Amino acid sequence: MNSSTQMMQQSEQELGDLLRYWRRQRGKSQLDLSLDTGVSQRHISFVESGRSVPSRELLLSLAKTLDVPLREQNVLLLASGYAPVYLESTWDAPEMAVVTRVIDLMLRQHEPHPAIVMDRYWNVLKTNEASARFFGSFVNLSERPKPRNLLDLMFDPDGIRPFIENWDEVALGLLQRVYREAVGHVTDARTIELLGHLRKYPGVEELSVPRKSEAPVLPITFVRGSERISYFSMISTVGLPQDITAQELRIESMFPVE
Structure with missing residues (x-):
């Protein structure tokens, strides 16, 4: 296994850990999140286990459903290999x-x-x-x-x-x-x-x-x-x-x- 493949698998696992963290913080099971988003429980399970990488749109949909703050949504995106969506502007920007x-x-x-x-x-x-x-x-x-x-x-x-x-x-x-x-x-x-x-x-x-x-x-x-x-x-x-x-x-x- 080459280093790039290892880094990709590590990133996917970090994403799974982060998504699981926010789901549990909101007191939701995988089934609850599935019903709230229309995404199959199987797919959510695959994302959390690192067996599947969600699209940017799906990830943002899950994050919004879980009421993940914007700063932490950027963290989820980075863990999936996507560029952050939300800016952190300076006060005088x-x-x-x-x-x-x-x-x-x-x-x-x-x-x-x-x-x-x-x-x-x-x-x-x-x-x-x-x-x-x-x-x-x-x-x-x-x-x-x-x-x-x-x-x-x-x-x-x-x-x-x-x-x-x-x-x-x-x-x-x-x-x-x-x-x-x-x-x-x-x-x-x-x-x-x-x-x-x-x-x-x-x-x-x-x-x-x-x-x-x-x-x-x-x-x-x-x-x-x-x-x-x-x-x-x-x-x-x-x-x-x-x-x-x-x-x-x-x-x-x-x-x-x-």
């Missing part, structure tokens, strides 16, 4: 202009309350002026290298954590949000690494589930001297994204609790 214009409008319209644009790993990409003023009133943001990570800022004892009145509840809620808001509802290696970093902060491993509140949301109460300010958040995402960057953007708008 021309093709992102329509998205960034709308985001800028949202940030401006949300003044005088904070609004933040983040990537899938909670790195802050952009904020409105109110956000910079608000968070900057607690810590010196210029001392923190960019991109600043919002979770790191909230968990770090040298960050905003000392100013959060209900920090234990908030911290636990934020950890739950990481899992809930993960793209594709799956925690990838970088997300797991981020969670591991947060758990190294004092008191995080000892967090316990609080008693259930009757309130519809968990507010974050910031305390500065005698002043108390409570906010809750609304999260916005791009509908029907066709670009990896666009899919992974999240806009967090903070609203005061009256």
Whole structure:
């Protein structure tokens, strides 16, 4: 067996492992996926075992049915020997202009309350002026290298954590949000690494589930001297994204609790 044949078989096996991974993440059997897509269970079995290489169209159909994120769809395509379909544009790329214009409008319209644009790993990409003023009133943001990570800022004892009145509840809620808001509802290696970093902060491993509140949301109460300010958040995402960057953007708008 020559080296090119070995590489092809290895690639097919990696594809099978990846497809099986996503199918199981979605709690579907091969029969379920067959019924959802109209592809025979036998064919799906052959793809997962490396005995058959799917066409690009079939692979994308399976991926969409399994709600595989765009970034991971590219990985599936590469494992099959196909070129990636979805771009990962930079924030200032021309093709992102329509998205960034709308985001800028949202940030401006949300003044005088904070609004933040983040990537899938909670790195802050952009904020409105109110956000910079608000968070900057607690810590010196210029001392923190960019991109600043919002979770790191909230968990770090040298960050905003000392100013959060209900920090234990908030911290636990934020950890739950990481899992809930993960793209594709799956925690990838970088997300797991981020969670591991947060758990190294004092008191995080000892967090316990609080008693259930009757309130519809968990507010974050910031305390500065005698002043108390409570906010809750609304999260916005791009509908029907066709670009990896666009899919992974999240806009967090903070609203005061009256």
